[in-house]
Amino acid sequence: MYGDEWPLRVTGIASAAESEWRIGQQTPERTCEGWLLVYVKSGMVEELCDTHRVLLRAGQILFHQPAELFAMRAVGEVPPEVFRVEFTADGSAMDSFRSCHMRLGNAEKSCLRQLAETVREVFQPVQDACQMPTRRAEIPFGGKELQTIYLAQLLYLLARRRQRTRKQSPRARAEQEQAALVEACACTLRRTLKSRWRWT
Incomplete structure (x- = not known):
């Protein structure tokens, strides 16, 4: 699939x-x-991603690449909850995360929850969202190693999905989007009919 033996390797979580x-x-x-x-x-x-801005909504993930100028601002009407991880990694598969933002699937969300649990074991909670977290004085056995494993697993799942998407032809992607639109319309129609039957 890739030219090197390890297409993706997490080398540290700062x-x-x-x-x-x-x-x-x-x-x-x-x-x-x-x-x-x-x-x-x-x-x-x-x-902020260098020269352009990206609006991220609930359930979406974004990657800033090394040497990229970045900043984040909370917008909207609901105070956002945000999970951030600064890490180092190498391997050819990391190229697929450059200028990448996407919505997570169920398997990826499950992996992210495991990562968040181990992060709480390793890092102190911050009082101010802009503060940099510090490591706990006492970390449970395997805490640092597990967070690296869960992060690597998440990256592999996302890289595999992005590769599948790139392999699709424009026609296949259009058909997939059309099928999703038809299904969404059908779901809306079913909900509308159910609500009308409930009130008649």
Whole structure:
């Protein structure tokens, strides 16, 4: 599939935090030293990615690449909950995460929950969302190793999905989008009919 033996390898996790942001709160602009994963659990945030901005909604994930200028601002009406992980990684598969933002599937969300649980074991909770988290003095056995494993698993799942998407022909993607639209319309119609029957 890829040219090297290990297409993706997580080499370290510098910091990680799960926190709620106040509307309008933002981080100062700075340059990524490694990779930065940003996942929005609820609400919305606006991410600066070098020269352009991306609006991230609940259930979406975004990756800032090394040497990229970034900043984050909480927007919308609901204070967003955001999970962030700063990490280093190498391997050819990491190229698929450049300028990448996407919605997570169920398997990926399950993996992310496991990652978040181990992050809470390794890092102290932050009082201010803009603060950098510090490591706990005492970490449960295997905590650091497990968070690296769960992050790598999440990255492999996402890289595999992105590769499948790239292999699809434009016609196949169009047919898939059309089928999803038809199914969404059918679901809306069923809900409408059920609500009308309930009130008649």
